[in-house]
Amino acid sequence: DAGVIQSPRHEVTEMGQEVTLRCKPISGHNSLFWYRQTMMRGLELLIYFNNNVPIDDSGMPEDRFSAKMPNASFSTLKIQPSEPRDSAVYFCASSLARTGDDEQFFGPGTRLTVL
């Protein structure tokens, strides 16, 4: 397997624009996680899905953020409208287990810069 695939790897956009980040988890994995990483706040969980259903979205900063998982092989994280403080590296991860106590496989991340 190719591992977790994320696209794009880098995104530069202007404040107010819509941003869509994409993730393809490892085939057969049951859980998918979206994280945001910044120097100040470290690695923060935004949302996670289990069998395509959102389980915990308490980490989503505000209504400007939304995530979907229409099927087992694809998920998106959308920011609309984007703001400079959204600049960060966004990681997608997947795991085989339906609970949190299993190895998570991280993608390479998307570095987002909002000007």
Place this chain on the structure above:
Amino acid sequence: GENVEQHPSTLSVQEGDSAVIKCTYSDSASNYFPWYKQELGKGPQLIIDIRSNVGEKKDQRIAVTLNKTAKHFSLHITETQPEDSAVYFCAATTNQAGTALIFGKGTTLSVSS
């Protein structure tokens, strides 16, 4: 909810020395404690984990110890090498459905030769 504190935030050692990173957690229900390594420009990768039914686990040069009474766990790296230079994250969670992994803020380890 769970809160994980990690120390130190940066650690510099000479090649061949040992490195120790410590974490504390707040939720006594947590029973799974993984450690992830993140190299520059990459996503974190699991290097070792421990469950609450054991006190210590070792894998070659790395080991993790767990003290459930005190609610702290540590990563030990012996005979450090330059390729050990990276950011290390501890984390904690339970095996209950619906609970997520909570990460510490990370430790940047620099190994100089």
